[in-house]
Amino acid sequence: xxxxxxxxxxxxxxxxxxxxxxxxxxxxxxxxxxxxxxxxxxxxxxxxxxxxxxxxxxxxxxxxxxxxxxxxxxxxxxxxxxxxxxxxxxxxxxxxxxxxxxxxxxxxxxxxxxxxxxxxxxxxxxxxxxxxxxxxxxxxxxxxxxxxxxxxxxxxxxxxxxxxxxxxxxxxxxxxxxxxxxxxxxxxxxxxxxxxxxxxxxxxxxxxxxxxxxxxxxxxxxxxxxxxxxxxxxxxxxxxxxxxxxxxxxxxxxxxxxxxxxxxxxxxxxxxxxxxxxxxxxxxxxxxxxxxxxxxxxxxxxxxxxxxxxxxxxxxxxxxxxxxxxxxxxxxxxxxxxxxxxxxxxxxxxxxxxxxxxxxxxxxxxxxxxxxxxxxxxxxxxxxxxxxxxxxxxxxxxxxxxxxxxxxxxxxxxxxxxxxxxxxxxxxxxxxxxxxxxxxxxxxxxxxxxxxxxx
Numbered sequence: 502x503x504x505x506x507x508x509x510x511x512x513x514x515x516x517x518x519x520x521x522x523x524x525x526x527x528x529x530x531x532x533x534x535x536x537x538x539x540x541x542x543x544x545x546x547x548x549x550x551x552x553x554x555x556x557x558x559x560x561x562x563x564x565x566x567x568x569x570x571x572x573x574x575x576x577x578x579x580x581x582x583x584x585x586x587x588x589x590x591x592x593x594x595x596x597x598x599x600x601x602x603x604x605x606x607x608x609x610x611x612x613x614x615x616x617x618x619x620x621x622x623x624x625x626x627x628x629x630x631x632x633x634x635x636x637x638x639x640x641x642x643x644x645x646x647x648x649x650x651x652x653x654x655x656x657x658x659x660x661x662x663x664x665x666x667x668x669x670x671x672x673x674x675x676x677x678x679x680x681x682x683x684x685x686x687x688x689x690x691x692x693x694x695x696x697x698x699x700x701x702x703x704x705x706x707x708x709x710x711x712x713x714x715x716x717x718x719x720x721x722x723x724x725x726x727x728x729x730x731x732x733x734x735x736x737x738x739x740x741x742x743x744x745x746x747x748x749x750x751x752x753x754x755x756x757x758x759x760x761x762x763x764x765x766x767x768x769x770x771x772x773x774x775x776x777x778x779x780x781x782x783x784x785x786x787x788x789x790x791x792x793x794x795x796x797x798x799x800x801x802x803x804x805x806x807x808x809x810x811x812x813x814x815x816x817x818x819x820x821x822x823x824x825x826x827x828x829x830x831x832x833x834x835x836x837x838x839x840x841x842x843x844x845x846x847x848x849x850x851x852x853x854x855x856x857x858x859x860x861x862x863x864x865x866x867x868x869x870x871x872x873x874x875x876x877x878x879x880x881x882x883x884x885x886x887x888x889x890x891x892x893x894x895x896x897x898x899x900x901x902x903x904x905x906x907x908x909x910x911x912x913x914x915x916x917x918x919x920x921x922x923x924x925x926x927x928x929x930x931x932x933x934x935x936x937x938x939x940x941x942x943x944x945x946x947x948x949x950x951x952x953x954x955x956x
Contacts, residue, residue: 525667528658531723532651533670533677535606535716538709539647540678542613542640543578545705547768547892548686548788550575552781553702557621558630568772569900572892575768577634578641579889586877587738589646593653593873594737599723601873602650606716608643612636614710617703649877652860654723657869661935662807668861669803675856676796679767682709683788690781737871738878745939748866749879751923755815755863756883758920759855762822764891765913766848767791770833772896773906774841777834791845798850802857810931811862815924818854823917825851830906855920865930868939887916 550571559570585605593601616636622629651671659667685708689701734740742749767788774784806814825847832844859880867875898908930938 525659525663525670528655528667529670529673531602531719532654533674535602535720536648536651536671536674537678537681538606538713538716539609539644540675541682541712542609542678542706542709543644544679544682544767545613545686545709546578546616546637546640547575547764548683548771548785549702549705550892551768551771551775552686552690553698554633557623557698557702558633560622569893569896572768572896574630574634574637576889576893578637578644579885581638581641582645582881582885582889583878585642585645586649586881587645587874589643590649590874590877591737593646593650593877594733594871598650598654598873599720601646602654602723603717603720605643605647605650606713606720609640609647610710610713610717612640612643613706613713617706617710645881646877648860649864649873649880653864653873653876656861656864657872657935659935663804664865664935665803665807665811665858665861665931666800668864669799669857671860672799672803672853672856673796676792676799676853680789680792680796683785683792687782687785687789690785731868731870733870737874741867741871741875741878745867745875748927749875751926752863752866752875752879753883753886754919754923755855755859755927756880757887758819758883758916758918758923759859760884760888761891761916762819762913762920763852763856764888765895765909765916766852768892769895769899769909770845770848772892773830773899773909774833776899776904778836779841783838787841787845790842791849794846795849795853795856798853799857802854803861806858806861807931810929811858811865812924812927812929815855815858815862816921818851819917819920819924822848822851822854823914826913827910830910855924862924862927862930865933865938866927872939891916 551568554571554574555568558574589601589605616633619632619636620629648671651674652668655667655670656664682705685705689697689704692701771784771788774787775781779787802814802818829844829848833841835841863880864872864876895909895912898912899906902908
């Protein structure tokens with residue numbers, strides 16, 4: 502075979518591509534189920550940070566301030582996510598998707614199980630929160646490579662007119678993981694408070710660690726990857742930064758805006774409901790209703806994007822979310838459970854509009870040889886900047902405005918604006934052939950935009 506690699510690139514025979522799947526069900530199980538387990542781990546930590554960790558790991562603070570500190574520890578996991586995205590994405594581009602997707606689940610599961618084994622502050626003092634933060638960093642590193650690889654497995658094996666739908670399997674997995682996590686926590690909050698604080702909080706973490714083994718078995722049976730002819734750069738992320746800096750920055754902006762909205766809508770809202778007098782169980786049941794609505798809405802929104810385009814669904818859904826969030830707070834404040842449930846359902850349906858499209862929308866911006874690195878690095882950087890600070894910032898604004906949620910509403914509106922503008926700046930890709938994704942060719946190429954470094 503003729504060596505077509507340019508200077509700084511590997512030989513074509515050293516690169517691989519996935520074998521196309523024949524069914525969407527198998528793709529969903531491999532990508533969506535694994536991501537469901539990963540986000541179960543993240544959700545149970547976020548809920549524990551809101552409900553029990555302040556008193557167990559950060560005692561001595563005012564309850565609301567303790568929650569703020571616990572959310573800051575929650576955010577520490579996001580610090581490692583960009584690094585995990587770059588490192589795991591690098592090997593995902595060079596040696597294949599399967600090995601990296603098995604690795605991320607193993608690391609996530611082990612860290613989750615160990616969090617359930619940690620001693621509390623009362624037992625070992627400051628060592629307890631230090632170990633908690635260390636395990637969150639390990640979780641974050643693994644999560645940095647999980648979402649991108651799982652999304653690409655669906656996108657790269659999908660029929661041409663279903664990439665949005667198949668890419669949304671990971672988004673549906675997020676909803677399933679959130680639903681399962683909030684459901685488990687709802688059950689344990691039925692126990693007396695002393696049992697919840699004493700031992701029951703550990704059960705969701707142990708369960709998550711064990712369930713990850715199911716995802717590992719599924720992913721280890723993924724189709725063997727075949728060799729392809731496209732040369733992969735020695736350092737894919739550097740090649741992408743050099744060739745596509747504009748796309749990289751806009752993708753980070755999309756991820757920043759979305760993750761800010763998502764973590765306000767899923768983590769901060771638990772604290773808000775309890776501040777307004779809802780019990781632990783009531784606030785978690787509201788989350789269950791929202792997660793169920795999100796899981797159902799995600800594939801619908803993704804399928805809509807396959808037909809009408811990614812941008813209309815992302816932009817209109819985001820603007821509707823931002824507008825409705827100002828109505829969400831009064832609906833919850835009324836303390837009518839049915840009205841509050843409707844508020845949670847509508848927030849999650851609108852949140853599903855951008856999330857259902859984002860895996861395909863961002864993944865389609867980059868060529869296959871650097872796609873894993875580019876998607877993981879951009880999305881996880883945005884997640885670290887947005888999602889890693891969202892719950893903490895929202896809680897701080899809530900305190901600064903003396904319990905008035907207007908500050909949180911304005912914060913959400915600003916994040917929605919960033920998401921909308923950055924999404925509008927990216928290419929519309931839903932009709933571009935899979936083989937041409939990430940190139941300036943095809944019907945979705947912007948007029949006059951050639952192979953420019955700034956593209």
